[in-house]
Amino acid sequence: MHKISNVHKGETVFDQRSAARHVVAVVLAAGQGRRMGLPINKIFLPIHGKPVIIYTLEAFERCPVIDEVMLVAAAGEEEQLAKLTQAAHCQKVRRIVQGGPTRHASEQCALEALRPRIESGEIDLILIHDGARPFVLPERIQQLVETAHACGGAILAMPLQEEELIVEVDEQQAICRRFAGQRAWRAQTPQAFRAAWLLAAYDRARQDQFEGTDTAASLERLGYPVAVVESDQSNLKITTAYDLLQAERLCRHRGL
Template identity: 40%
Template sequence: MPAVAAAPVTTAPAATAGLAVSHEPTSGLVPSAGDSQAVGQPLGGQPLLVHALRAVTAAELVSAVLVPAPSVAAVKAVLDAAGLDTARAWSAGETRAACLAAALRLLPSDADVVVVHSLAYPLIPPSLVDAVIRRVRDGADAAVPVGPVTDTIKRLDAGGAVVATVPRDELGVLQAPYAFRRDLAERLFGDPTGSSDEIERALRSGVKVAGVPGTASGSPVRAGADLACAEPSSGPAGTAPAAAVVLAGGRGSRFGADRNKAFLPVAGRLVAAWSLRAFAALPEIGRLVFVVRAEDRDLAERMLAEDLPGVPVDLVTGGATRHGSEYNALRHLAPAIRAGQVGCVLLHDAARPVVDPALVRRVLAAARRHGGALPGLPAERLVPVGPDDTVHGGVQPDLVRVQTPQAFQAVPLLAAYEAAERDGFDGSDTSACVERYAPGLRVQCVPGDPRNLKVTYAPDLLLAERFLAGQDTAAKATG
């Protein structure tokens, strides 16, 4: 019996399950319902809609793709230009829920599985579509791809202050597409006035949702993000120069390269060189420290000579863990900290090459006012995942995905790491150590930057290349 899926615009049969691509009610590259141009937004030379349709129609288990759309003309123009002549479009309402409800009424009578996909996830492989369909056919009521959490996750209080570090191995990132038993989809999503996210609606209704392994290319493609963190309040600011520590002491095993990902080329420079150059250009930064593995020291020296000639950078050998590398950097800076020559310390992942000077200044200003600061983006699609890969509970409302740089007033930061060293404590990030050993120090979350991505998998490097190429072009135009 074939499976089908639902949401906005339609194509003809492909194999044995059907799928519908849905409009995402967000701004930027992801089309809002009723937006006549967003479906044609390009990604890698092809519109988002084309990427999504080609992925799902290539799945082995897909027999029909239904894509109802608010703007028939815009969708049809994209499909015709791409040669997707088996697809057809029709008017189906102005919201995602209305489009999905319309698609459900058009399903083939023998369809047993409904798969809901989104233009926000244009890079998923066809195998992921088949995986969620198979999971439902194996007995699950619903299935969703769940990717690993690669950022540090923090819980905030109502004022935007960090109150706890959340173990990321207990969480997963929801990806797409979603698969449901047909009868369940019709019961849950037949109402055109329902809320927008189908998995959240299913979880609230008590549906047991099974997870399947997600993909490194499963991140949503968006031009902006709603920020849950407030700007820091005003207060006294420190005047001593800050030190910036760029950490490249890890192995980057998840990336799968034959060397440390910090020394891979991107947009004409090595990954680590981009953030080092960004910090070196800021007058607020008085000391620049680069932490590397012993085996990468020669490579680091060559990179500094080529990309930062004449810029004083202290090379420090890292530790066995991230915490150990941070401690080594702070021990190196300890004499200057105790002498009052360093007021704040910023710690940044070398694997985040697209760091904006405005973000650095925002974090530093908040640390000087409050004691500590870190940038965060809303962790809007994190769900608890059990040991059996079952998604349980809804999306967590008070969590943020933490970025770097993280900044702290230097004296209490050094004291916290010295106390941690005595106890043998090894934190997941800088803030985790401060939370434990300097509980009176307020760590304020400030708005992060969606472009400030962490290069964890190969697709991340391609996206960083795109951001950095645009950044470099803009700098040359204004220089």
Template identity: 35%
Template sequence: MSIDQPVRGRPHVTAAVLAGGVGSRMGGPRPKQLLRLAGRTVLERSIAAFCAAPEVDEVVVVMVADHVAEAEKIVAEGGHGKVSRIVPGGASRSESSRAALRAVRDRADDDLLLLHDAARPLVSGRTIAACVAELAEAGAVGVAVPSSDTVVRVATDAHGHEVIDSVPDRSGLRRMQTPQGFRLGVVRRAYERAFADPAFVATDDCGVVLRYLPEEPVRIVPGEESNIKVTHPGDLAVAETLLRAAEER
């Protein structure tokens, strides 16, 4: 597919929609990103959000290998012209991120990459724009919201019971969302070091930068409570309610 080049003088912005997981916690026979949310699949709603964002030049979809053809059909029927390619994902989130990096290997280190969980279909244009704007100065950004719940650290006592070990100060805690955004040179270097480390344990993309490029600050962009992740069966009903509320405003 042909993708227009960005305006000269600014970096090319690629959004990778990561749909490589099977969503076992949903308990159904199909990947959760192929379930329907108010008439459209969760995957299509995530793709559409980035195709509609004027800051995004190109969209790459990383899909469960067995369902690449179905993703291709969704994109073709939906007319999502910014989608340049659909590639199979890996067995883990980090492997799917690596697949996204391979898909943009010809892009320059100063270009930008947004990595987004397909299971967050209600991401707003405002959040996408904020990530891109922050990357004008930062090498890595994460979207996060304050924790409204008290979070506790637990330990196991001598009888095998979980007990509260400590209660961290909630004012310094955030719940991470996506997209997570990077200058390509930053996230490439981080993953090169990660996959060369035999002790590497998969985490989110900001976590990879934090661990393997500790000199690179990861800035926080304020997220939105509506940017929920569809993980459990009840989340679809919540997402439909949020979607209807947004459409009525």
């Protein structure tokens, strides 16, 4: 049985789940907005009156294999996020930590906060997810967790369309490698890994001053196996104006 403090009520609660299978989802919500002195981080933008980040958190709330959620917030946004999660009754959000200037640095902040529990063997699996991907399906999260339990690491990804092609170019802008549709996949989040592997990979990345574009990159470079779980376009990341409109349509389609 593990003692966990509850961020909303200042209470202490006891988690009675099995210690060996404790799964923590880290949601990265430290966007660029506030860092640029803008009024709103895009995770706070409302879609049908509800902030993007709440849709994201609700997916984890509805997923039975997730025991706890840790939110990584931009400096100065912790309180606003705590109020929002409390109002939305996000029971699994136990802690909000301050992130760093980059995605990699924010992940490192979360891992530092979880380090004692990872080293004691309390946490089995950690999922890293972008706060701006509000429509990940709980079934997909479950599938991802099962695969990560079996393989050690797993990410959601979507195959390119058959007619799509990705090419790798050299310094002279000449094609040196090509990946046809169905063989090249577009990585998404959540990405799930054994907690001890993740911590070791990020400690090593810090030593080597390596910054990956996603979480899996830090593990792949050390030879840890990372499996792929097929996802689809609905797990979109809100980055453009069109994504925002698409998110609104998806919201209606799913009845959220």
